[in-house]
Amino acid sequence: MKAESPGALVRSILSSRLEAQGFYAQGFIGAHAFNSLLGETGVPAGLRERYGTSETRSLAAVALNYSSGIQTMPDWAKEAAGDSPESTEPRLALARFARANWYAEIDRRLLLAVKATKVEAARLGIEIPGTKAWKRLVNSALPEKALALGAGLGWIGKNTILIASGSRGNSSAVLIGLLLCPIDLGLTESSTGEGKPVPGCGSCRRCVEACPTKALGDQGGFFDRKKCIQHWTHIDEEPPAFIRPFLSDRLYGCDICLEACPYFRPDESASCLLGVLGASIPARALLALSASALKTSLKGTVLDRSWISPKALRRNAALSLEYFDKLRPKAPRGMEDDSNYDD
Template identity: 30%
Template sequence: MRTEELQQEIREYAMKIGIDKIGFATADVFTELKERLRRQQELNYQSGFEKGTIEERTEPVRLLPEAQSIISIALAYPSRMKNAPKSTKEERRGLFARASWGIDYHEVLRDRLNKLADFIHEKVPEAITKIMVDTGELSDRAVAERAGIGFSGKNTSIITPEFGSFVYLGEMITNIPFIPDNPVEDSCGDCRKCLDACPTGALVGEGGQLNANRCIAFLTQTKDYLEDEFRIKLGNRLYGCDTCQQVCPKNKGVDFHTHPEFEPDPEVSKPKLIPMLRISNREFKEKFGFISGSWRGKKPLQRNALIALAHYKDKTAVTEIIEVMKNDPRPVIRGTAAWSLGKIGTEEAFLAIKEAIKVEKDDRVKYEMEKGLEFAETAFK
């Protein structure tokens, strides 16, 4: 079979199995990305979640020695939640970013890529394929850009002409020498809305560079204490951040509900905050285990829930937070609870911290309690 015919059949099959966009790219070295990653490393902009060396992340032949081409796919996901519950004074709610709505996208994209690989192997038995979704060494964004899925915006997301930046990306390296697609022209122009709107200034310059150490989307996934400047910016976010996508003009009016797997359960994607504080491991797995936002476990989400309750100054949560501060075995959670109580700032909170600090043994927790006492005393006096 001629390459052009195979390529067309792959495109048609991809549409049949629910792939919204597909593109083909060479497996050449990602030279520009390599330089950007080196610069990122020098500036300490990395998140720590990256997989592989810079060479493995930019040279496809290191991952598949026979590599000739890379197939990139994109699936669109919703930007609006149907029947979203409101956060009220009686029941404050947190929020998972849109990329964590519905079933874990890693599973859905792997399913599509596996089906695509099976189809290719039927047509070309000697074909070799290697599949990656987000957690692989290759940059999904760099591959998608080269394959013509979209252009890389100043918000560091791939922006497609059809679906904006609300797309999941995955790729397949293969030994088949496909004809590469043409890249999409960058059309950010002079727009700076995402750079200006970023809560922490994590978007650096206008070259699509990200300082992950300041990005709320990454910070929500960490397990240690958040610095105070980031706690103040967190708002009610439990996982991820959509600000740079929400303000992007290319996303105006974009909202696709073409994949049932990505439809959010409102009680999961916008959960009540207070129950998050006492959820057991089993309950957490049953309620949140199927979404991508659960991959780091419950600890970061509980820490973020405490910060969100402080953001709301939710006095109805004080009793529950006091229990967490006194009894939780994890220092980060106890310390963040004390900080949260201080920010809420009731007399009950102040007195509880004052008692708890007398028996606390962890120095960092004590430090957070001292801050909490200072905040609370100022607030209620």
């Protein structure tokens, strides 16, 4: 029997440590396949330099299955929410993946997996580079989906979202993380995902039919950003008339095509204590803060991104107040205001 190379041994340790960190799916790609994928997807030289891809000898891709039930609200928003469960204070919804900072959670778990791998490898007499040399990327500008597919993490659904295939089944309630590894992990083939059968969407079209703005086209597998509600929730530009009704009670994101998917399976046992925002934020709490104060309040959350405009979030809050006002039952004519009526 052929002895395992030190690289393959480290991969096997890393794989078990990633599993111990609760990742839903994981896979590896060798340097050659990694660079080919960067080439095929047209990643420019400047971006490769920024991420130091030339030093990457192997890539690990992971998918974390998030929980959708996080309800805790940050302190700055609590007061405006009202204490009573019957409070009718208008609230703005957050997409499920944004209710806590699952990106930071992926980063945290990747770091722990690398640290544990280093300890175990050293115990076996294999020295590997320190944690700084292992670049952890989440929500990066690299072609995450293409790399996740290359590593055999699953398939891209007709809603253009990764549906991960893991030991616990298939789920589209996942976010992707990448680990650029500074050593050759002994991949004799181009990736660990090659030849792994994935179920695919088949004749299902639920997401395509559910998207209210037809952003997924007629057949799916296509995505028109300008028609996507999520896109308009975070940019300053005035939303077109056909999008405005859908901003009614949204702060950020849109889960409609995800929720329509039979594979949308959040893991309610998954825990993330980082950047918690909860399911909704009172519109008035947002409006009470200036755009710069809001930016400070959102630090460390998923909404703390350069492309998410605090101005747009405040606009969403103002729109929602108009929307909720229209929903409020009106007093019958002649009884609009009886506050001055004395018995």
